[in-house]
Amino acid sequence: MRIFRNLKQALRGVALNKGNTFLMTLGIIVGIGSLTVIVAIGEGTKAKVLDRIANLGFGPDSFSVYAGSGRLFFRSGGRTTSLTLEDVDDIRALPTVRLVIPRQRKRMRIIYKKEFTTTRVYGVTPEWQIARNWDITDGIFFSDRHMERKRRVIVLGSTPAKKLFGDKDPIDKMIRVGNVFFRVIGLLEEKGLTESGYDPDDRSLIPLTTSMSRLTHQTYLHSAKVMVMNPSLVENTMEDIRQILRENHNLSPLADDDFRYVTPEGIMQWVTESAQAMNRMLILISTVSLLVGGIVIMNILLVSIRERVHEIGIRRCFGARRSDITQQFLFESVFVSLLGGILGTLIGLTLSIIFQRFDILPTKITWEPFALAFVFSTVIGLVFGIQPARKAAMLSPEEALR
Amino acid sequence: MSLIELRSISKTYKSAGLDVEVLKDISLRIEEGEYVSIIGPSGAGKSTLMTIMGCLGLPTKGTYILDGEEVERVSDRELSRIRNEKIGFVFQAFHLLPGVKAIDNVMMPLLYSRKVPKDARQRAEAVLDKIGLGHRMTHTPGQLSGGEQQRVTIARSLINNPKIILADEPTGNLDSKNGVEIMKTFDRLNREEGTTIILITHDREVARHAKRILTIKDGEIESDQWNENFQKSQTGPARSGAE
Ligand SMILES: Nc1ncnc2c1ncn2[C@@H]1O[C@H](COP(=O)(O)OP(=O)(O)OP(=O)(O)O)[C@@H](O)[C@H]1O
Ligand SMILES: [Mg+2]
Numbered sequence: 001m002r003i004f005r006n007l008k009q010a011l012r013g014v015a016l017n018k019g020n021t022f023l024m025t026l027g028i029i030v031g032i033g034s035l036t037v038i039v040a041i042g043e044g045t046k047a048k049v050l051d052r053i054a055n056l057g058f059g060p061d062s063f064s065v066y067a068g069s070g071r072l073f074f075r076s077g078g079r080t081t082s083l084t085l086e087d088v089d090d091i092r093a094l095p096t097v098r099l100v101i102p103r104q105r106k107r108m109r110i111i112y113k114k115e116f117t118t119t120r121v122y123g124v125t126p127e128w129q130i131a132r133n134w135d136i137t138d139g140i141f142f143s144d145r146h147m148e149r150k151r152r153v154i155v156l157g158s159t160p161a162k163k164l165f166g167d168k169d170p171i172d173k174m175i176r177v178g179n180v181f182f183r184v185i186g187l188l189e190e191k192g193l194t195e196s197g198y199d200p201d202d203r204s205l206i207p208l209t210t211s212m213s214r215l216t217h218q219t220y221l222h223s224a225k226v227m228v229m230n231p232s233l234v235e236n237t238m239e240d241i242r243q244i245l246r247e248n249h250n251l252s253p254l255a256d257d258d259f260r261y262v263t264p265e266g267i268m269q270w271v272t273e274s275a276q277a278m279n280r281m282l283i284l285i286s287t288v289s290l291l292v293g294g295i296v297i298m299n300i301l302l303v304s305i306r307e308r309v310h311e312i313g314i315r316r317c318f319g320a321r322r323s324d325i326t327q328q329f330l331f332e333s334v335f336v337s338l339l340g341g342i343l344g345t346l347i348g349l350t351l352s353i354i355f356q357r358f359d360i361l362p363t364k365i366t367w368e369p370f371a372l373a374f375v376f377s378t379v380i381g382l383v384f385g386i387q388p389a390r391k392a393a394m395l396s397p398e399e400a401l402r
Numbered sequence: 403m404s405l406i407e408l409r410s411i412s413k414t415y416k417s418a419g420l421d422v423e424v425l426k427d428i429s430l431r432i433e434e435g436e437y438v439s440i441i442g443p444s445g446a447g448k449s450t451l452m453t454i455m456g457c458l459g460l461p462t463k464g465t466y467i468l469d470g471e472e473v474e475r476v477s478d479r480e481l482s483r484i485r486n487e488k489i490g491f492v493f494q495a496f497h498l499l500p501g502v503k504a505i506d507n508v509m510m511p512l513l514y515s516r517k518v519p520k521d522a523r524q525r526a527e528a529v530l531d532k533i534g535l536g537h538r539m540t541h542t543p544g545q546l547s548g549g550e551q552q553r554v555t556i557a558r559s560l561i562n563n564p565k566i567i568l569a570d571e572p573t574g575n576l577d578s579k580n581g582v583e584i585m586k587t588f589d590r591l592n593r594e595e596g597t598t599i600i601l602i603t604h605d606r607e608v609a610r611h612a613k614r615i616l617t618i619k620d621g622e623i624e625s626d627q628w629n630e631n632f633q634k635s636q637t638g639p640a641r642s643g644a645e
Contacts, residue, residue, distance in 0.1 A: 002514075005513045005514075006513075009513065012502070016500075016501045016502075310497070311499055311500070313497070314497045314498070314499060314510075315499075315510070315513075315514070316458075316482070316485075317456070317458060317485060317491055317497070318485065318486060318491070318510060318511035318514060318558070319482050319483065319485050319486020319487070319511055319514035319515065320482060320513070320514045321478070321479050321482040321514070322478055322479070322482075323479075324482075324513075324514060396458070396459055397458040397459065397485075398453050398458045398459030399459070401458070401493075401497060
């Protein structure tokens with residue numbers, strides 16, 4: 001087949017004109033390489049966030065109320081001293097609500113003898129364990145009695161437990177949290193690091209009442225987790241709670257909420273939105289760089305055709321049609337572009353892996369960049385190759401051989 | 403009907419705004435199976451005449467009829483086929499593909515053929531062997547001497563068994579021994595296969611191989627004669643010569 005012969009000639013041309021091939025691939029390498037990295041970072045970030053969501057312990061029947069206005073985990077200023085235990089009692093009184101777990105949170109240094117570490121200390125109610133369905137491997141979880149008496153007892157996650165005690169049994173040992181001594185009464189089951197490197201075991205739990213009087217020295221809550229009777233009630237319950245909280249907080253009808261919800265859907269939506277914003281930027285960057293790459297290819301091809309008119313003339317003398325010449329040069333441009341695409345993808349992948357390995361940025365490798373690189377480089381080769389190829393073909397043999 | 407017929411052909415080149423008439427009103431017929439040499443001083447227009455006869459460019463004025471077809475009316479696609487199947491070119495400046503092995507240069511015209519003979523490679527090798535390049539098949543033009551390159555171009559012109567060979571100074575770079583070999587090849591092709599051979603040369607000795615000698619000067623035919631010294635060993639096809 002004639003077309004295969006032209007294809008073979010094109011391959012040979014690419015191999016023979018190494019200098020030009022190198023220059024032409026350069027633009028595409030940069031374009032496709034950056035595209036690959038950006039896609040990998042986008043996917044990596046998304047994966048990381050999704051992973052976080054999974055570890056927040058949300059079921060389809062639960063959501064959280066956080067103190068302070070804003071969105072999700074991002075507080076947009078305003079008071080964080082808005083959520084109180086009275087609010088929680090009012091929420092609990094709603095017929096659709098099954099459980100409410102009020103929560104305080106503080107990062108603290110904890111010390112045992114000469115060992116110390118920093119961990120997230122949560123003040124919660126005993127229902128927390130039911131809500132999270134998190135097993136105790138050793139000892140017990142604190143009870144309502146501990147709550148009532150504001151007992152200085154603590155349940156350790158496996159990370160702080162290992163840091164302080166190594167292999168030794170931590171139960172009934174006294175540790176210092178800030179300046180207050182606590183007795184270790186239980187050990188949470190180890191969950192292990194998540195894919196994105198988040199450590200769910202890096203936490204410790206104390207009774208909420210103890211937290212209020214000994215650690216935070218305030219009664220305002222950081223957040224409250226709400227579980228409803230069944231998932232279909234989430235929407236309505238959120239609306240009911242909004243009414244209650246606005247009333248409790250004496251908010252005028254025009255004022256913003258001084259609390260915010262965190263729901264799995266909300267987070268998902270946010271991730272999708274930020275992914276879209278990311279995608280727009282990605283498209284812009286890669287379009288520009290690929291456009292530049294394409295123009296580089298076109299110009300070098302035009303120059304290379306000037307260098308190669310002689311070759312074109314010779315081929316025409318011995319029977320090459322215009323279409324043969326067009327095909328040959330078009331194939332060359334597509335090959336070069338594909339070569340750039342392949343190299344660019346490889347370089348992009350390498351960078352992505354390095355970013356991940358050395359914790360510079362989260363990246364995730366998916367099949368999309370490969371497909372994109374293939375499609376983009378073929379299209380660029382065709383679009384920017386056609387004009388030089390046709391120009392080469394239009395020369396008469398006599399002109400070309402001069 | 404003549405194989406080649408030029409009717410009042412003129413060719414004018416524009417250079418630096420000036421019109422240079424390189425061929426002036428040339429009329430000429432060449433029959434199938436003829437062996438013609440074209441001689442004339444440098445710059446007379448011999449190579450230009452060859453580009454026209456080889457359908458590489460169109461004349462400025464006049465009509466060129468090749469094998470019954472008026473070239474000006476034939477599509478570019480069809481002309482490509484004619485060049486591929488009917489004509490074998492040997493260029494003064496070689497015109498080999500740079501960086502490409504001798505054997506592949508010889509086989510290049512087959513890329514554009516409709517039918518590629520199965521024994522193409524063996525044939526190419528045999529031709530190269532015959533003209534003394536059997537040991538240089540994988541060399542690129544840059545690695546070959548002028549004479550060797552010239553022999554590669556000759557092998558290339560023969561690969562498609564053309565009806566016509568248009569050879570521009572085919573022995574210009576060869577020593578007498580190799581030159582004689584090449585001329586023997588042309589003589590044999592003309593005698594045994596009836597190939598029409600048109601040979602441009604400066605060398606009167608070489609021109610003497612042809613039965614008809616055409617002298618060009620300043621773009622015009624100065625003389626068109628039978629070669630009285632046509633070698634006895636040569637017994638050409640029955641009919642030959644201009645009407
Ligand atoms: N493309 C061109 N543009 C302008 N002038 C040209 C062109 N091609 C050839 N000429 C001129 O036409 C004249 C004839 O050229 P041609 O190559 O046909 O001569 P020739 O008889 O083959 O000479 P030689 O024996 O040196 O090869 C020369 O004066 C040359 O300068
Ligand atoms: Mg010449």
